[in-house]
Amino acid sequence: MNADLALQKAIYTRLAGDAALAALVATRLYDNVPGDAGFPYLALGENETRDWPGGTEHRLALHAFSRGGGRAEAKRIMGAVNAALHDASLMLEGHELVNLRFLDGTTRREADGMTWRGTIRFRAVTEQTGETA
Numbered sequence: 001m002n003a004d005l006a007l008q009k010a011i012y013t014r015l016a017g018d019a020a021l022a023a024l025v026a027t028r029l030y031d032n033v034p035g036d037a038g039f040p041y042l043a044l045g046e047n048e049t050r051d052w053p054g055g056t057e058h059r060l061a062l063h064a065f066s067r068g069g070g071r072a073e074a075k076r077i078m079g080a081v082n083a084a085l086h087d088a089s090l091m092l093e094g095h096e097l098v099n100l101r102f103l104d105g106t107t108r109r110e111a112d113g114m115t116w117r118g119t120i121r122f123r124a125v126t127e128q129t130g131e132t133a
Contacts, residue, residue: 003056003095003126004049010090010097011060012044021080024073025064039067042077045119055098055127064118071107074118078105081120098125 001009008031015021016029021042028041045061064077086102103121110117 001093001095003092003128004047004058006092006095007058007060007090007097007124007126008044008047010092011085014084014088014090015042015062015081018080018084021077021084024077024080037065039065039115040069040073040077041065042081052125055095055125058124058126059103059121060124061119061121064120066116066118067114071109071116071118074107074116078107078118078120085122092126094129095126096129098127100124 012029012031025040025042028038030037030041030043033041033043043063043065045063047058047060050057062081064074064081066073066077082102085100088100090097090100101123103123105118105120107116107118109115
């Protein structure tokens with residue numbers, strides 16, 4: 001498995017099992033958001049990968065969407081994500097996570113005037129291990 005997919009799977013697994021995040025979004029954690037998704041929810045967002053000495057550098061984003069709870073709700077979701085992922089020790093298939101660090105976060109009102117989007121970004125470095133899957 002490539003490092004990018006291994007990291008995505010490990011992040012999804014960590015977030016799906018996080019009680020603080022579940023209290024905010026229940027099971028509404030998506031890689032591919034369905035058209036009928038209820039609010040609030042968290043979606044895996046953009047990511048970039050590049051070669052790094054001895055491994056791979058990853059920059060990734062997650063998006064928190066809120067309506068009824070507004071900006072404050074989006075920020076609470078982002079806080080739960082940060083608590084679950086910053087400096088987390090995740091197990092990756094065929095790779096080792098060297099580090100996973102918070103980079104930045106932003107909030108903005110979407111064009112529909114009702115939805116708030118919080119974006120939280122992380123940087124990770126992975127190295128391939130001798131294990132293959």
